[in-house]
Structures are given as structure tokens and as C-alpha cells.
Amino acid sequence: MRLIALNKPFGTICQFSPHETRASLADWVKTPGVYPAGRLDADSEGLLLLTDDGALQARIAEPRRKLVKRYWAQVEGEPDRAALDALERGVDLGDFVTQPCRVKRIGEPDALWPRDPPIRHRASIPTTWIELAISEGKNRQVRRMTAAAGFPTLRLVRVAIGALDIFTLGLQPGDCVNVPPDSPWQSREAMPRALK
Template sequence: MSRLILLNKPYGVLCQFTDEQGRPTLKDYVLVPGVYAAGRLDTDSEGLLLLTDDGALQHRIADPRHKLPKTYLAQVEGEADEAALAALRRGVDLGDFVTRPCAVRRVAEPDWLWPRDPPVRFRKSVPTCWLEIVLREGKNRQVRRMTARVGHPTLRLLRVAIGDWRLQGLAPGQWREEAAPVVVRAAAGRRRG
């Protein structure tokens, strides 16, 4: 039976189990042998990270070819207007690639949100707003690069869902185990005819 762990990765934690520099890693939170992260979440991002001991499931979750939607909440600098949202929805040219179209909308700051440690830098003269962004790809620092390109740098980033798995109910550093879906592996012994 495969294991599937949903972790609320805190800010500042590396998405690996070891670090020669002594920084916080997954081993500080998940004491379950044999599981590995299915995908990554930047050190300065927070939220849902899935871990499993099933290589096929890990691949299915992390591989962009399966187009599993990933939902993020981003606190951005400034008041994102409809033109900025439309640019994000269409896809943004980041120089090394153009992002795929995505879903994005302005949302209120979640009432369940925990304070970040360290706190986000506050400036009285610069307003912020929150965006919900749903991607079906996941390049390195993609959300941060997208929002910066449209003039609204990301100040805080949380992943709140991967497919049907939700962060809901997990405080930073907490995890829960859920039933892992059965992944049908490619037919290795398929007859050729």
C-alpha cells in the first residue's frame, strides 16, 4: 500500500531531507522513512507539499504532462487591475519561456491565514492585494516571475491545492496521511502485434 502525506511546508524549509549547511529540511517535520517530495516548493514559499513512497505516484503528481492543477495564493505588491490579470491569464513571456494560460482572480486575504515568520515587509505607502492563481505547469519560481513581469512582485506565496488535495486544516509544519490513489503503470508487458 502506497503512502501519501500532505504537509504544510513552513517558510524557510528546504524541500529535501538533508542539508550540509544545517538549514531546516523536511526531516525536521516528517519522520516517516522512505517518502520523498512529489514536486518542489521554493524555500521562501509556504503551503501544500505532497510526499509519497510510490515512484509512479510521485511522477504523476510532479510531471507537468499530467497537467495536475496547482492552486496558489499570492500576496502581491500593488493593486492588480484587470489588465494585469488578463496578461497573467493569457500567458506571460518570461524571456526563457512563455507561461501557459492560467486561471487567476483577485481574492480577499484568507481569514485562516497564519502569520508568517519572518513577517512580510510592510510599507504604508504601498498597498497589496491577494491573487488566486491556478497553474497546470510548474517552472522554477514561476508564480513570482509572472507577477513581477506584470508589475506586481510577489511578497508571500502559498500553495493551497494540488489537484484534489487541499491544505485545509493543516498548520505550518503539520501533516496528515491520506489514502494514496492507485496509479496504473504503463503496460510493461504489453503484447506487440
């Protein structure tokens, strides 16, 4: 069984087949026979796990497994506590209502690499960084949640899955590393408790 952690760069699509205008996973991961366990849209960055084990792939990606995924989102505007509480309780997105999650404001992350291309700066509109920990991960969920709350996401970085995070792993954009099979990264006891 192989498990690979990749820091997926902005603009990379979550497939190995070539794309006419975007980088694909094949540009960063040279290990044959592995597939992404879950996805990140092309405009999102950060931790993506890949494996050659179908059962493990399902355990990582299935919402019923409650594997926490932690995101840093730079949003347009300045959400107050009421807006963050609304995100935490669950947001009606029309086709589904999100499960309760953990949300908090954070300062601009020092550990984060510059994005290429950078977010367009508009002096008249402030931005805020928030951290969200969810166990679902449906298509474009975090972006849809913040937009529904009135604070569109400008930049989205998945920083952790379970107890694995890109900073502990030392991954810069495009870097990947093998995760030992006996690593406790997916145990419930090892899940991040940073959002107390």
C-alpha cells in the same frame, strides 16, 4: 504506497539532508523513504506532497498531467483586470511562455496563519492578494509571472494540489498527514472549480 501531505513552513528547503541555516523536510516529516513530488522554494509555504512511489511522484509533478495547483499570492501593488488577464493568457518569461491559467483577486485570507517572519509592511505601497491556478509548476514560476506583470510576490502559499487543500486537511505549518491511497484527490472531476 505512501502519500503524505505536508504544510511546508516558510524557510524550509525541499530536501531531507540537513542545511546549515534552514530547516529541511526532515524537521517535519518522520516517515522514512518518501520524497517530494514537486517542490516549493524555501521562501514559499503550503501544500507539498511526498510519496515513496516513483510513478505517483511523476504523475503529481509532470506538467503534462495537468494536475491543477492553486496558490495564494500577496503581491506588491494593485493589479487591475488587464494585468490579471495578461497573467491568465500566459507570460513570456524569456526561457518559456507560461500556459494559460486562472487568476482572480481575493480578499486578505482569514484562514491563513501569520508568517514568521512577517512580510515587511510599507504604508506607501499597497498589497493585493490574488489566487492563481496553474498546471505547470516550473522553478519559481508564480513569482516570475507576477514580477513580469509588474507586481512582485511578497508572500506565496500553495493551498491546493488537485482536490487536496491544506484547509480541508486541517494542516497548520509543519503538520503532515497520510492521504489514503484510494482518495479521489487526483481525479479530474475532483479538481477545484473555485476560479469560475
